[in-house]
Amino acid sequence: MIIKLLFVTFFLFALSRAVLRFRDGNINGRELVFLCLLWIGASVVVLWPQLTMHLARVLGVGRGSDAIVYITVAALCYFIFRIYIRIRHIEQQLTGLVRKLALREAEQTPSREESPPSR
Amino acid sequence: MPVGECRQDGNPRLTGPGVNLQWPPMASTAVQPLAADTFIVVPAYNEARVIRGVVAGLFACAPRVVVVDDGSRDATAAEARAAGATVIQHLINRGQGAALRTGMDYALAHGAQVIVTFDSDGQHDPADLPALVGPVAGGECDVTLGSRFLGEAVNMPWIRRLVLRGGIWFTRVVSGIKVTDTHNGLRAFSRRAAEVIEVHQDQMAHASEILDELARRGLRFREVAVKVRYSDYSLQKGQRSTGSVKIVLDFLFHKLWR
Numbered sequence: 001m002i003i004k005l006l007f008v009t010f011f012l013f014a015l016s017r018a019v020l021r022f023r024d025g026n027i028n029g030r031e032l033v034f035l036c037l038l039w040i041g042a043s044v045v046v047l048w049p050q051l052t053m054h055l056a057r058v059l060g061v062g063r064g065s066d067a068i069v070y071i072t073v074a075a076l077c078y079f080i081f082r083i084y085i086r087i088r089h090i091e092q093q094l095t096g097l098v099r100k101l102a103l104r105e106a107e108q109t110p111s112r113e114e115s116p117p118s119r
Numbered sequence: 120m121p122v123g124e125c126r127q128d129g130n131p132r133l134t135g136p137g138v139n140l141q142w143p144p145m146a147s148t149a150v151q152p153l154a155a156d157t158f159i160v161v162p163a164y165n166e167a168r169v170i171r172g173v174v175a176g177l178f179a180c181a182p183r184v185v186v187v188d189d190g191s192r193d194a195t196a197a198e199a200r201a202a203g204a205t206v207i208q209h210l211i212n213r214g215q216g217a218a219l220r221t222g223m224d225y226a227l228a229h230g231a232q233v234i235v236t237f238d239s240d241g242q243h244d245p246a247d248l249p250a251l252v253g254p255v256a257g258g259e260c261d262v263t264l265g266s267r268f269l270g271e272a273v274n275m276p277w278i279r280r281l282v283l284r285g286g287i288w289f290t291r292v293v294s295g296i297k298v299t300d301t302h303n304g305l306r307a308f309s310r311r312a313a314e315v316i317e318v319h320q321d322q323m324a325h326a327s328e329i330l331d332e333l334a335r336r337g338l339r340f341r342e343v344a345v346k347v348r349y350s351d352y353s354l355q356k357g358q359r360s361t362g363s364v365k366i367v368l369d370f371l372f373h374k375l376w377r
Contacts, residue, residue: 095213095321099221102187106207106225 007046015039153252156232158183160222161204162215163239167193169352174202176245177237185225186239189218215304216325220318227313232256234313238304240353247345251307254341261312261338264298264330265305270344279349282360286327289367293374294331298342302326302358302366305345312338323362324369331374 018035021027027035045052045068052064061067159181163170170186177184186199190212199206207225209218219236226234233255237243243265251263267275268283286301302323308316315336320328333340 091321092319094211095217098190098209098211098213099217099224102207102209102221103225103228106205 004046008043011039011043011046153181153248154232154256155182156230157181157235157252157256158185158222158226158229158231158233159235159237159248160219160226161186161199161237161239162189162218162222163187163191163195163199164189164212164215164218165191165193165195166239166356167191167195167198169241170195170239171198171202173237173239173241174199174204177248178203180245180248181235183226183229183231185222187218187222187225189213189215214321214325215323216318216328217321219325223308223313223318227310231313232310234308234310236304236306236308240356242347242349242353243305244346244348247305247343251305251343251345254343255307255309258309259339260341261309262333262340263307263343264300264340265303265345265347266298266300266342267303267345267347268299269342271346273346273348275347275349276354278360282363286363290327290330293371294327294334296330296334298330300342301330303345303347305347319373320369322365322369323358324366324373327366327370328373331370 015036018027018032018039022029022032049064052068056062056064056067059067059070061070159177161170161173161177161184163186166173174184174186184204186196186204186206188196188199188206188208190209196206196208205225207221209221222236223234233252235248235252237245247265247270251265254260254263272280283301287298290301291297304326306329315338316329316332318325318328318332332338
């Protein structure tokens with residue numbers, strides 16, 4: 001089936017990117033192992049979908065593909081939440097940095113506040 | 120200008136290209152000038168057309184005016200400096216809440232006893248300052264909040280009135296305090312209040328956060344009638360009513376994961 005070919009090709013491409021990122025030093029070994037398991041696991045599920053039947057039976061879901069979709073959605077929600085928290089943290093750090101620079105610069109430039117403007 | 124006397128011709132002349140926001144002459148003949156340890160903090164983002172007039176209007180009564188230029192791409196900082204204000208510049212835009220906190224930190228570091236926050240778009244009236252500062256300077260309360268519903272809201276669109284009513288209800292339910300106006304940029308803080316109030320909301324939700332902090336820290340506050348005048352400029356420049364959805368989400372998210 002062509003859909004299997006497309007998916008597996010994409011997963012292998014994603015896998016190759018993960019290896020390249022590891023070589024660049026952008027991700028560490030633990031992240032590489034996680035990504036390898038993720039993409040290889042996804043390829044296995046696409047090639048032999050009947051394997052997911054066992055998972056579906058254990059979880060009490062009707063079809064294997066449904067079980068995969070439910071788990072994926074839950075995992076995506078969790079990752080989005082983590083990214084949201086991370087971004088908010090970075091934004092607050094950025095604000096702190098901008099504030100510190102602004103206050104430091106204000107102390108260094110001679111201000112007119114000590115002598116109110118003459119009009 | 121002699122000490123102990125407020126300039127009577129000190130109305131902000133908010134005239135720029137296509138902008139006419141002039142406040143009518145101050146009604147009172149003897150406006151008490153504010154003490155030297157009262158700082159006016161004005162957060163400003165791309166307000167070059169009006170900031171000079173706003174600062175000039177403030178200097179009629181206030182000796183210390185601090186404009187926080189929140190990463191403007193126009194001449195806001197230069198205009199504010201030309202008007203005589205102390206200017207603090209954020210290198211990049213971080214939002215009104217962030218700019219307010221920066222201005223408050225600066226004022227605290229320079230010995231402020233009372234800190235007033237004042238919007239930069241010319242919608243507030245400097246003539247309201249003495250009534251706003253008085254109770255805080257006199258130690259009667261820690262914070263005063265300007266209320267346009269106790270005072271006067273000139274040319275307020277009905278949709279804005281509706282959204283603000285929603286804000287009042289929201290504040291009562293979520294923060295448990297009863298106010299007649301929320302998200303009014305005109306407030307006065309005692310030094311102690313300014314030191315303890317945390318402003319983590321960089322964007323517009325800081326106004327809800329400040330009210331929440333008042334309740335959480337048990338600060339004594341009072342509302343003071345003020346005038347807010349909506350002009351074409353301030354409406355075009357200011358918040359959209361749909362922004363209230365983002366404010367509610369930002370505020371609730373932070374409250375949940377503090």
